[in-house]
Amino acid sequence: MRSTIRGETFPAHTPAASQIFTTVLSHGPLTRLEAARRAGLSPAAVTKAVRPLLAAGYLAEDADGEARPALGRPANLVRVDGGRALFIGVKVTGDEVIAVLTDLCCRIRLARRLPVTDRTPRAVLASIAELTHELRFEAEEFGAPVLGLGIAVSGDVDRAEGVVRYSPFLDWRDIPLAELAAMTAGLPVVVDNDVRALTVAEQWFGAGVGLSDFAVVTVGAGIGCGLVVHGQVVAGAHGVAGEIGHVAIDPAGPLCHCGNHGCVEAIAGGAAIVARVREVTGREVADAVEAAALAHAGVAGAREVYARAGAAIGRGIATVANLFGPERVIISGEGLAAHDLLAEQIRDSFAAAAFGSAARCDVQTRPLPFEEWARGAAAAAIQSFITSTPQQGKGVSPGSG
Incomplete structure (x- = not known):
């Protein structure tokens, strides 16, 4: 189950x-009339909704010279008071635990990292607890309460239950991470798939602001995809929507860790690229940095590995565009360090495989460090806090996973 630790509750008791x-939060500061138009609500409903948020200090109203004219009289701007509350976001990789402290507007105030030398849940939880306690101590200088902890993990994550069903890079199965983390953190905890959490951050604060339909495709150790359809982050009935890394594009291709052959991830994932470069060059290649260096140096066969990977990613993105018709696809992830080796093939393969007007999708590249992924986890915690009520416990918004 999700963490049931109680603290301050958000004073918004209606959808x-x-x-x-x-x-x-996403579009402000706004006048009440602008907020009503964007939300599709009546001005009266907005006034009723804003009142308790102003009283509790989550919203502030600027009655100074920044006010905009409306119907012949000044209209005050309503904005989120970012300093009213703080949240912690944690991104867990196979090599590091990255933690950030953010304000209510998801602006990073502090960031910390610890190496992962032991991937067992007990050891990783100890690192999460250490970083959480450190950030909570340092948060005291900001004079605002820390109201939630978000943890982002790759793989099959059941956000509703707070359970990591399967994380291949950590080799975790059925770990009740939210419950375990709450025991040491003393905070409400939300656990989500890392790509889905990053998608929430992009929807609210990044390149997806204002878009009804978009996708985030991540390239790195794995190939992930977060989907926003009609303004909602889609998790699917079983929490694995958007797994384009496991779309099989070559039945005769290499074996994937999922058991199938020719998945996008088995061709374009970080480990797959390193293994293939090692095979075609006959050299000892330790990691993705060395693999990319060989390709940049023109070592025979190495560049072709990246070309094949780029083509696989492009076909995966085209599959997303054909099925969901997003306005924009945002490509991110640590694999973009080798973007120059992938870009042309991604573009050409996407153009060839996208059907009809799906090819008009705006494909953008947005390299993001792991601190931004941790920020995504904080965004998931903010989302959970905002959409929960005392009656519902730590709920999540419809379609958010």
């Missing part, structure tokens, strides 16, 4: 109040 707050 309309949460909707208005998230609208101002």
Whole structure:
């Protein structure tokens, strides 16, 4: 189950109040009329929703010279007071635990890292606890409470239950991570798939702001995809929506860790690229940095490995575009360090495989460090806090996973 630790609750007890707050959070500062138009609500509903949020200090109203004219009189701007609350976000990789402290507007205030030398849940939880306690101690200088902890992990994550069903890079199965982390953190905890959490951050604060339909495709150790359809982050009935890394594009291709052959991830994932470069060059290649260096140096066969990987990624993105018709696809992930080796093939393969007007999708590249992935985990914690009520416990918004 999700963490049931109680602390301060968000004073928005209706879906309309949460909707208005998230609208101002993503698009503000806004006048009440602008907020009503963006949220599709009546001005009266907005006034009712804003009142308790202003009283509790989550929203602030600027009555100074920045006010905009409306119907012949000044209209005050409503904005989120980012300093009203703090949140911690943690991204777990196979090599590091990265933690950030953010404000309510998901702006990073502090960031810390610890190496992972032992991938067992007990050891990783100890690192999460150490970083959480350190950031909570340092948060005291900001004069605001820390109200939630978000943890982002790759793989099959059941956010509703707070359980990591399967994380291949950590070799975890059925770990009740939210419950275990809450025991040491003393905070409400939300656990989500790392790509889905990053997608929430992009939707609210990044390249997806204002878009109804978009996708985030991540290239790195794995190939992930987060989907936003009609304004909602899609998890699917079983929490694995968007797994384009396991779309099989070559039945005769290499074996994937999922058991199938020719998955995008088995061709374009970080480990797959390193293994293939090692095979075609006959050299000892330790990691992705060395593999890319060989390709840049023109070592026979190495560049072709990246070309094949780029083509696989492009076909995966085209599959997303053909099925969901997003306005934009944002490509991110640590694999973009070798973007120059992949870009042309991604573009050409996407153009060849995208059907009809799906090819008009705006494909953008957005390299993001792991601190931004941890920020995504904080965004998931903020989302959970905003959309929960005392009656519902630590709930999640519809379609958010």
